[in-house]
Amino acid sequence: MxxxxxxxxxxxxxxxxxxxxxxxxxxxxxxxxxxxxxxxxxxxxxxxxxxxxxxxxxxxxxxxxxxxxxxxxxxxxxxxxxxxxxxxxxxxxxxxxxxxxxxxxxxxxxxxxxxxxxxxxxxxxxxxxxxxxxxxxxxxxxxxxxxxxxxxxxAAPLGRTIAFVGAKGGVGASTVAHNVAWSISRLFSSDVLLADLDLPFGTANINFDQDPAQGIAEAVFSADRLDEVFLDRLLARCADHLSLLAAPSLLDRTYDFGAEAFTALIETAQRTTPVVVLDVPHSWNDWTRSVLAKVDEVAIVAAPDLANLRNAKNLVDTLRRLRPNDRPPRLVLNQLSIPKRPEIAAADFAAPLELEPAGLVAFDPAAFGNAANNGRMIGEVDGKHPAVEVFNTLAHAFTGRNEAKRAKRxxxxxxxxxxxx
Missing domain, CATH: 3.40.50.2300 (Response regulator)
Structure with a gap:
């Protein structure tokens, strides 16, 4: 040359x-x-x-x-x-x-x-x-x-925010949230940020076999200097397109937050990642109310019993008042068909809520327990498990990609x- x-x-x-x-x-x-x-x-x-x-x-x-x-x-x-x-x-x-x-x-x-x-x-x-x-x-x-x-x-926020909350403690809302987040990242090769908002008792780090030194606590307690670069340093990579903002799961301090404690985190996450999944603990206070009011979609996970029905009804009615111009929450019924347990049929559970169940997940402690013990999602340990199809259906619904590919009309x-x- x-x-x-x-x-x-x-x-x-x-x-x-x-x-x-x-x-x-x-x-x-x-x-x-x-x-x-x-x-x-x-x-x-x-x-x-x-x-x-x-x-x-x-x-x-x-x-x-x-x-x-x-x-x-x-x-x-x-x-x-x-x-x-x-x-x-x-x-x-x-x-x-x-x-x-x-x-x-x-x-x-x-x-x-x-x-x-x-x-x-x-x-x-x-x-x-x-x-x-x-x-x-x-x-x-x-x-x-x-x-x-x-x-x-x-520009408008890039990320779509999806919050999962249990109608009652112990109904598996975190398990559903983690599996749906994983399904979105796998099905669409689209980056997903999963944030575990249960700081004292969060399980996302265990379910994904992660032990990050930093996570959501640093983001929340340093909200005044939180930006895209700082947030990126706090993320743990779980898969090719899935990042985790883990909870410390420690009781070395109390976690009493104001109503807007998570606002900066959610807004920053929306600017950096196409899908933001929030694992919200089963509690009712100013900050959980604020988070559920502001996100794009809410999923209520419930078991088919009377206490769950009462709580789900209260949640649905409250969220309809808080979000009058948004679609109603999606209902996911989990832990169905437990042997010898009386339960409310899915149609009867959904009727007073005026919702159609978005997903029905059967009780299978062996499969889910094995996945959890190995730090894997159910789709990783058994890709043909019936729950995988449910999580995939929810992934399509939450991302708006629920139209099947077909010949041109x-x-x-x-x-x-x-x-x-």
């Missing part, structure tokens, strides 16, 4: 580094790109190697929109899909509609086209496409788009699905 070319190369790298210097680190999002040309694939691949993308998962495929349609016919869509197409404006819009039945609600789409057409740009953004770029693109442009979608402090519009995110 000549000195002149080396100088030009160095100048280009310097310009690119200067262009990304002000960007915030990208949170734990999944990004997949489907390109048609090496000229677009290379800068996207370079973006994946940048230090600001260390937490994100970015993969580059070739084949363009058609390859994406084929791929997502049997796979979940990521937080962001980047698509390159050399088609003219009319053909591009038509081909994008092929994604309609394979694009999960909530996924964002960025299109890289080869036609500088302001009318096309306006049409795509009006219909729900997050951004339209004109090729050729540079690594800083790719980084800036991703940062604008997920790292902008003024006439008139179904990708853009309408994107507008529902």
């Amino acid at each position: 000549s000195d002149a070319m080396k100088g030009a190369d160095t100048s280009l790298l310097h310009d690119e580094s200067a262009s990304v210097d002000g960007l915030r680190p990208i949170p734990r999002v999944s990004v997949q790109a489907f390109c048609e040309t090496e000229g677009v694939a290379k800068p996207i691949q370079r973006a994946s190697e940048d230090r600001r993308m260390a937490k994100a998962h970015l993969r580059v495929h070739m084949g363009g929109i058609r390859a994406a349609v084929e791929h997502y016919g049997s796979a979940p869509t990521p937080n962001l899909i980047i698509l390159e197409s050399r088609l003219p404006p009319d053909g591009l819009a038509a081909e994008l509609e092929g994604l309609a039945d394979v694009c999960d609600p909530g996924s964002k789409v960025v299109v890289i086209g080869h036609h500088n057409d302001i009318g096309l740009y306006r049409d795509l953004t009006r219909r729900g496409i997050s951004e339209y770029l004109v090729a050729p693109v540079t690594m800083p442009e790719v980084m800036a788009v991703i940062a604008g979608l997920f790292a902008d402090p003024d 006439p008139g179904l519009d990708l853009f309408a699905r994107l507008r529902r995110k």
